[in-house]
Amino acid sequence: xxxxxxxxxxxxxxxxxxxxxxxxxxxxxxxxxxxxxxxxxxxxxxxxxxxxxxxxxxxxxxxxxxxxxxxxxxxxxxxxxxxxxxxxxxxxxxxx
Numbered sequence: 001x002x003x004x005x006x007x008x009x010x011x012x013x014x015x016x017x018x019x020x021x022x023x024x025x026x027x028x029x030x031x032x033x034x035x036x037x038x039x040x041x042x043x044x045x046x047x048x049x050x051x052x053x054x055x056x057x058x059x060x061x062x063x064x065x066x067x068x069x070x071x072x073x074x075x076x077x078x079x080x081x082x083x084x085x086x087x088x089x090x091x092x093x094x095x096x
Contacts, residue, residue, distance in 0.1 A: 003068045007057050010075045014050050014057075017086050021046060024093055031093075042089045049085060053078050 021043055028039055056078070060071045 003071050004061065006072060006075050007061050010079055011054065011057055013079060014054055014082070017046070017082065018050055020090070021086075024090070028093065039093060042092070046085060046089055049082060053082060 025039075025043065028036060031039060056074065060067075060074060
């Protein structure tokens with residue numbers, strides 16, 4: 001996979017995570033006040049992580065091709081961390 005393709009795929013994954021959280025926010029009306037407060041805190045933390053990752057992806061998009069290894073390692077590490085954070089967060093709020 002080329003650098004630009006990798007970064008674009010990472011950006012698309014961020015959008016998918018953000019969309020799922022937005023949908024869950026709408027459906028979170030069944031939560032108690034305390035659970036809703038915790039949900040909002042967790043969602044804001046994830047949104048901050050996503051914003052930071054998106055900014056870094058944009059920066060990496062503008063770097064020269066010789067920095068591909070750095071880009072690849074960052075994208076892979078960031079995606080792994082974001083997926084873990086997302087799934088951990090969602091595990092508390094998905095209906096079972």
